[in-house]
Amino acid sequence: xxxxxxxxxxxxxxxxxxxxxxxxxxxxxxxxxxxxxxxxxxxxxxxxxxxxxxxxxxxxxxxxxxxxxxxxxxxxxxxxxxxxxxxxxxxxxxxxxxxxxxxxxxxxxxxxxxxxxxxxxxxxxxxxxxxxxxxxxxxxxxxxxxxxxxxxxxxxxxxxxxxxxxxxxxxxxxxxxxxxxxxxxxxxxxxxxxxxxxxxxxxxxxxxxxxxxxxxxxxxxxxxxxxxxxxxxxxxxxxxxxxxxxxxxxxxxxxxxxxxxxxxxxxxx
Amino acid sequence: xxxxxxxxxxxxxxxxxxxxxxxxxxxxxxxxxxxxxxxxxxxxxxxxxxxxxxxxxxxxxxxxxxxxxxxxxxxxxxxxxxxxxxxxxxxxxxxxxxxxxxxxxxxxxxxxxxxxxxxxxxxxxxxxxxxxxxxxxxxxxxxxxxx
Numbered sequence: 410x411x412x413x414x415x416x417x418x419x420x421x422x423x424x425x426x427x428x429x430x431x432x433x434x435x436x437x438x439x440x441x442x443x444x445x446x447x448x449x450x451x452x453x454x455x456x457x458x459x460x461x462x463x464x465x466x467x468x469x470x471x472x473x474x475x476x477x478x479x480x481x482x483x484x485x486x487x488x489x490x491x492x493x494x495x496x497x498x499x500x501x502x503x504x505x506x507x508x509x510x511x512x513x514x515x516x517x518x519x520x521x522x523x524x525x526x527x528x529x530x531x532x533x534x535x536x537x538x539x540x541x542x543x544x545x546x547x548x549x550x551x552x553x554x555x556x557x558x559x560x561x562x563x564x565x566x567x568x569x570x571x572x573x574x575x576x577x578x579x580x581x582x583x584x585x586x587x588x589x590x591x592x593x594x595x596x597x598x599x600x601x602x603x604x605x606x607x608x609x610x611x612x613x614x615x616x617x618x619x620x621x622x623x624x625x626x627x628x629x630x631x632x633x634x635x636x637x638x639x640x641x642x643x644x645x646x647x648x649x650x651x652x653x654x655x656x657x658x659x660x661x662x663x664x665x666x667x668x669x670x671x672x673x674x675x676x677x678x
Numbered sequence: 679x680x681x682x683x684x685x686x687x688x689x690x691x692x693x694x695x696x697x698x699x700x701x702x703x704x705x706x707x708x709x710x711x712x713x714x715x716x717x718x719x720x721x722x723x724x725x726x727x728x729x730x731x732x733x734x735x736x737x738x739x740x741x742x743x744x745x746x747x748x749x750x751x752x753x754x755x756x757x758x759x760x761x762x763x764x765x766x767x768x769x770x771x772x773x774x775x776x777x778x779x780x781x782x783x784x785x786x787x788x789x790x791x792x793x794x795x796x797x798x799x800x801x802x803x804x805x806x807x808x809x810x811x812x813x814x815x816x817x818x819x820x821x822x823x824x825x
Contacts, residue, residue, distance in 0.1 A: 423800065427821045434812040436821050438800055553817065556804040573816065574785060575804030581816065585785040586799060598805035620805055622785060658785035668785055 426453055430460040431468065431531070433555035438570075441548040441563055448545060455541035456552065463534040466490055469525050480524040500529045503633045507648065511637035512609035532557055532595060532632025539628075557595040557635075559628045577620035577660050584666070585622075585658050592655060593628035597621050597639035608640045615642035617662050623649070624656040 424444035426437045435457065443449040466475040466489075475493060478484045486494055500513030513529060514522040531554055539559040542550040549562045551570045560570045569588035576584040577598045587594060598620030599606055607614050621639040625631035634652050638645040638659070646667050649657050657669040802817040812818050 425821050427818075429809045429812075432809055434807060434809055434817065434821075436801065436817055551801050553801050553803075555807045555812075556802060556817065558801055558803060560801075570801065571799045573799035573802045575802055575816065577805065580804055583788055583799070583802075583816075585787045587785045587803075594803045596803045596805060622803060624785075656784045658787075666787060668787065670784075 424449075428457050430457060431464045431534075431554070432470070433531075434553075435460060435535075435555075436553045437542075438551040439542075439545075439548060440550075440567065441545075443545040443548040449548070452541045452545055456538040459538040459541065460534055460554075463492070463530060463537075466492060467496065467526060467530045467534075469523075469527060476524060476526060496526050496529050496533060499533060499629065499633070500526050503529065503637060506652075507637040507641075509610050510608060510640045510648070511633060515607070515609055516612045528636050529629075529633060531555070532593070532628040532630070535559060536593065536628040557593070557628060557632050559593050560589040560591065562590040574622050574658060575620075578664060584660060587622075587624060587656065587658075589624065592624055592626055593631040594622065594624050595628060595631040595635040596623075597632075597635040598660075606636065606640055608642075615640050617643040618645050619660045619662050619664075621645055621649070621660075622658040623652075623654050625652075625654055 422440055422444065424439045426439075428435050437453060437456070439449055443452075464474075465471070468474045469477060471477065475484065475489050479486065479489060479493065486497070497513065500511075503511040504513070511528065513524065513526040515525045517523045535552060535554045535557065536559055539550070539552050539561070542548075542552060543561065545563075547563050549564070549567055549570070551558055551560045551572075556575070558572070560572070562569060569590045572587045572589055572594050573583040574585040574587065574596065576582045597606065598618075599614070618639055618641075621635045623631045623635040623638065625634065630652075631654075634649065634654060638649045638652075638657075641648050645659050646669070649659070649669055654669060659667040659669075661667070799820070802815065802820065804815075804817075807815050807817065
């Protein structure tokens with residue numbers, strides 16, 4: 410099979426699935442006992458259903474989503490599903506921790522602020538959806554939503570998942586690999602979507618940084634921290650050092666790299 | 679200097695691999711405190727040996743490896759069969775630092791831009807890929823290979 414060479418582990422018993430939800434590809438890799446069983450199919454269905462539910466609540470692209478109705482004042486928070494309060498609380502916490510670099514109230518062209526918790530929802534929703542995969546006994550999973558993922562290896566007999574980090578200047582190539590047994594990887598940058606990330610404090614895109622990859626225990630915070638670091642541009646490194654990251658990779662605009670926490674590996678660059 | 683980076687990263691990785699692979703803080707390993715006797719380098723020191731069973735802490739000091747950039751030496755702390763800490767005792771620039779190696783979650787830089795097929799990867803992390811951009815992405819190539 411000609412494509413097998415792309416995945417050097419095509420013989421590693423990995424079964425993959427893809428569906429598109431929330432405007433992005435959801436990719437699942439399963440390895441171990443349940444790759445094609447009924448239990449695996451049901452777990453995958455549950456993951457996708459959960460993400461569809463979250464999309465109906467939180468999509469800022471749907472006029473009738475709960476979050477847009479809340480923003481327009483048609484609903485009170487008390488009338489919303491409990492997930493809304495949870496996400497808003499996370500957004501508030503992230504804004505405080507980052508000194509406003511991360512915010513779910515984004516400035517708009519007409520000068521007002523629009524409620525947009527997308528920066529929280531993705532990581533949080535995928536972390537939540539991953540709970541449907543953990544009951545699959547003796548099964549490893551890697552669940553990715555558009556490049557941010559939750560990884561789990563159930564058996565010490567099997568190797569860590571190997572996560573390739575895209576090169577922000579050439580997304581057909583990799584700049585690093587992270588071996589992950591249990592944890593989350595999130596990358597923020599503007600490679601694929603143009604300058605959609607702005608500093609809420611200035612309304613402008615950050616400069617000096619090309620991408621930020623963060624490894625943490627939970628995708629909820631890995632995603633938030635990657636975004637908040639990226640938005641801070643030149644301050645990305647300093648800020649990440651205040652966060653409980655397991656590891657991080659910053660690729661600067663000029664192509665130089667900084668790796669956390671093992672900064673000794675790169676300080677001679 | 680980039681090559682030093684790669685070398686150090688791979689050294690640590692190799693050592694971690696030899697010692698039972700991971701040190702997840704989320705995962706408590708019950709009992710099984712037997713630390714691997716077949717250490718990669720000389721096990722020249724063993725502080726706090728054989729104290730109370732489930733959390734025996736043993737440290738191993740690797741031999742000094744001479745590289746073209748200078749000597750490199752690491753010390754590893756093993757608890758419950760897992761590496762809990764890696765200390766770089768010597769490195770080419772002479773500084774001594776601690777590096778907490780947690781769950782092997784260090785990004786390992788690739789020396790030069792390589793294609794995915796030579797990196798042996800399972801998933802791709804990058805700036806958010808939309809469904810439109812997905813068809814051109816590395817992740818799409820991986821997914822295609824496994825379906």
